[in-house]
Amino acid sequence: MKKIKEVFDLETIALVLVALLLLCLLFLTRSIVENRANEYKVVPEVVTNFLTEFVPERTLHAQQSIVVKYFASASSTDVDPDGACDTTRNLLRVFRLNSGEPQTYRVCVSQHNYIEIMLVDADGHDLPCRIGMLYRLSGSGKIGSFTAFRLLPVDATDPEWTRVWM
Amino acid sequence: MKQFIRIVSIVIIVLCIFIGAYTVYFYSTDNSDLGVRMVCLLYEYEDFNELDARQEQIESLCTQDVFEQLSLNNSDHFKGTYGRTQNFPTSVKVVFLRPGLVVYALDNYLVYPSDLWCFEYTITGGKFSEVREYKLVGKVTDDKGGLFNVGEDT
Numbered sequence: 001m002k003k004i005k006e007v008f009d010l011e012t013i014a015l016v017l018v019a020l021l022l023l024c025l026l027f028l029t030r031s032i033v034e035n036r037a038n039e040y041k042v043v044p045e046v047v048t049n050f051l052t053e054f055v056p057e058r059t060l061h062a063q064q065s066i067v068v069k070y071f072a073s074a075s076s077t078d079v080d081p082d083g084a085c086d087t088t089r090n091l092l093r094v095f096r097l098n099s100g101e102p103q104t105y106r107v108c109v110s111q112h113n114y115i116e117i118m119l120v121d122a123d124g125h126d127l128p129c130r131i132g133m134l135y136r137l138s139g140s141g142k143i144g145s146f147t148a149f150r151l152l153p154v155d156a157t158d159p160e161w162t163r164v165w166m
Numbered sequence: 167m168k169q170f171i172r173i174v175s176i177v178i179i180v181l182c183i184f185i186g187a188y189t190v191y192f193y194s195t196d197n198s199d200l201g202v203r204m205v206c207l208l209y210e211y212e213d214f215n216e217l218d219a220r221q222e223q224i225e226s227l228c229t230q231d232v233f234e235q236l237s238l239n240n241s242d243h244f245k246g247t248y249g250r251t252q253n254f255p256t257s258v259k260v261v262f263l264r265p266g267l268v269v270y271a272l273d274n275y276l277v278y279p280s281d282l283w284c285f286e287y288t289i290t291g292g293k294f295s296e297v298r299e300y301k302l303v304g305k306v307t308d309d310k311g312g313l314f315n316v317g318e319d320t
Contacts, residue, residue, distance in 0.1 A: 008171075009168070011172075012172055015171075015172055015175035015176065015179070016171065016175050018175070018179055019174075019175040019179050019182070022179055022182035022183070022186070023182055026185055026189075029186050029189045029190065030189055030291075030292070033189065033190055034289055034290060034291075034292075037265045037289070038266060038288050038289070038290075073309050073310070087309070091306065093306050109266070109267065109286065111265065111266070113313075114262075114264055130300070132284070134262065134312070135313070136313060144308075145308050145313055146308050146312060146313065147305055147312035147313045147314050148306050148307075149282075149302040149303060149306070150303050150304050151300035151302060152302075153298070153300055154243070154283070154299045154300065155243050155299065156242050157242045
């Protein structure tokens with residue numbers, strides 16, 4: 001008993017425990033790193049605010065105001081007779097769907113400077129297809145540069161397939 | 167005896183730190199590398215014979231469900247993917263990369279250089295456990311031309 005006490009003093013026990021703990025962590029490292037790689041990034045507030053306001057909006061005038069508020073490239077003066085600038089018109093080309101009236105959206109993928117959303121109607125049904133946007137924030141905190149697009153599944157068995165080739 | 171236990175513990179601690187750091191580095195960069203590698207395995211080829219010979223390699227990187235989804239024998243997948251490039255030499259140009267996401271263009275006789283596709287994936291246990299593929303359609307940009315720089319029209 002005395003010999004065991006001599007061998008396992010406090011320092012040795014601490015070292016053995018730390019070694020065992022690190023050994024356990026080592027076995028978990030791969031799944032922890034994989035889970036972190038699969039995690040989505042936080043969407044910047046300016047993007048979520050824009051989407052929250054823009055998606056349910058129906059009138060062109062209000063949509064134009066929202067776009068001017070959140071996009072650096074949008075102008076409130078350089079507008080066509082219908083009251084919309086090029087940026088608004090471009091965004092509407094992507095966000096206006098034939099499949100229903102969107103009320104809100106859900107984020108499908110969010111990575112650094114990239115977001116994919118699915119529009120959702122008032123009953124909570126998805127309105128395919130997904131919409132993707134690659135963006136860069138400007139110094140003023142607005143969305144400075146962007147590319148927006150629809151994401152059409154390549155596989156016709158995909159539940160997001162809209163039966164329409166665009 | 168005490169010294170021996172201490173030395174063994176210290177060796178284990180040092181080894182764990184080194185292997186752990188290597189694993190974190192390797193898998194962090196490997197996630198994107200694996201995505202690009204899979205896209206190239208799937209869509210970069212001289213002809214379908216080369217692609218056919220690669221099926222085992224693709225299978226080794228995927229779960230069974232994902233392999234059935236991506237396999238050459240899946241006619242639904244074939245139509246939307248190899249139907250666009252057919253039996254012509256094809257190479258992949260990666261235009262945008264994030265963990266779990268590869269946006270690419272194809273250099274192929276039948277495909278417009280500005281057409282883009284998106285390969286989205288989840289890796290679990292070192293294998294592709296979920297894959298979704300899309301074509302990017304109706305691209306719109308700001309007046310400076312947007313953020314994808316590939317082909318003449320993007």
